[in-house]
Amino acid sequence: MHIPLRAALFAVALSSTATVRAQTASLTLEQAVRRAIEASPRNAAARARGEVLTAARAQAETRPAASVDILAENFGVGGAELNRQIQIGATYNQRIERGAKRDARIALTEGDRGVAAAEATVSLLDLAQRVQRLFVEVEATTMAVTLAEEQLGIARQLQREVQRRVDGARDPLFAGTRARTQLAEAEVDLEIAEHARDAAMIRLTAMWNGVPAGLRVAADDFLKFEDAVAVSPSPADLPIYAARRRRADAAIALERSNARTDPTLSGGPRFIGTGDFAIVAGVSLPLRNRALNAANIARAQAEQRQIDADLAVERFDRERAIALAAEIVEESRHEAEAVRDRVIPGLVRTLAEVRAGYARGGFSFLDVSTAQTALATGRRRLIDAARRHHEAGVELDRLTGRYLSLVQEAR
Numbered sequence: 001m002h003i004p005l006r007a008a009l010f011a012v013a014l015s016s017t018a019t020v021r022a023q024t025a026s027l028t029l030e031q032a033v034r035r036a037i038e039a040s041p042r043n044a045a046a047r048a049r050g051e052v053l054t055a056a057r058a059q060a061e062t063r064p065a066a067s068v069d070i071l072a073e074n075f076g077v078g079g080a081e082l083n084r085q086i087q088i089g090a091t092y093n094q095r096i097e098r099g100a101k102r103d104a105r106i107a108l109t110e111g112d113r114g115v116a117a118a119e120a121t122v123s124l125l126d127l128a129q130r131v132q133r134l135f136v137e138v139e140a141t142t143m144a145v146t147l148a149e150e151q152l153g154i155a156r157q158l159q160r161e162v163q164r165r166v167d168g169a170r171d172p173l174f175a176g177t178r179a180r181t182q183l184a185e186a187e188v189d190l191e192i193a194e195h196a197r198d199a200a201m202i203r204l205t206a207m208w209n210g211v212p213a214g215l216r217v218a219a220d221d222f223l224k225f226e227d228a229v230a231v232s233p234s235p236a237d238l239p240i241y242a243a244r245r246r247r248a249d250a251a252i253a254l255e256r257s258n259a260r261t262d263p264t265l266s267g268g269p270r271f272i273g274t275g276d277f278a279i280v281a282g283v284s285l286p287l288r289n290r291a292l293n294a295a296n297i298a299r300a301q302a303e304q305r306q307i308d309a310d311l312a313v314e315r316f317d318r319e320r321a322i323a324l325a326a327e328i329v330e331e332s333r334h335e336a337e338a339v340r341d342r343v344i345p346g347l348v349r350t351l352a353e354v355r356a357g358y359a360r361g362g363f364s365f366l367d368v369s370t371a372q373t374a375l376a377t378g379r380r381r382l383i384d385a386a387r388r389h390h391e392a393g394v395e396l397d398r399l400t401g402r403y404l405s406l407v408q409e410a411r
Contacts, residue, residue: 039208060105089270099260111247248304332389
């Protein structure tokens, strides 16, 4: 029996004997990610953190509060002469900020807001990665169900063929027993595959507190593979370090502005026991603590250098992680394509030819059973290779921020 290569490929990998119910809807990866992000409490947490930092910015914009001092002097026991020396005064005091401290405080809070926004994006990318992994698991288990159904169909056909030969006394009784056992094994394998698919679907929909009822994931693209392309580190993770760098710059600017002392101007009336009235004014200038200020600046500069060093380490590690993930993508793609295009079609043809020869009496049941087992093993190998390929693709997508735009749209 001759089976064309393309027809054999689709018969093995993509066809399904089960009819999908009309009320079920196909769930795409993009839809799954959107649902998970919309249902995630990370959005509420990010908004709450944003509100805190907005309040912190408003706080940073405020100027130093003024104060009022009231002073009474020369109260005592001493007669009229002492009473003439009584003085009651009030002064209004205002500290004057110098060195652009207010602008430096605002810049520091803006730096905190930038870091918070970048970290929120990365957190959602991590969530999207988990959804993508679960989606791949559902695809793999769905494909396993399809192939288990194919295997069950072959086992049923073979069992009928063997039973006819046993009934015609052309094969021993054990052949019929073995064929029925293989049919039972195929039925059990299908049950296990369906259970694994349903469990994977439950885990996926749990990411948005949903239920799998009415949803299905099509595995049509599971056996389609993409080459790993040259990519750069994620445009989402690295901006965290840029935001931290800007905050460190703002921290240094604030410490340098604190090097300038702030004078306090005061003024107000003074009433004297003689009935006289006077106006008093003054200025207070605190002394600088040069050593403390220098230490604060040095610490802020050290933190800036640490951020630069962390960025260099992150780039170094990420580039190598990307190279490793891309290599795994290519390796698993090569294996999966080889099994799909070269091994499976040969196994399908072998089984068809052995069955045809068996029907003519040219082969034994053992030959058919061996060919059937080899096809089942080849299919499992194909699913395993395809799963490794897609899982490596998930890692590569996360490292390169492939779904950044999707995450940003879903926020």
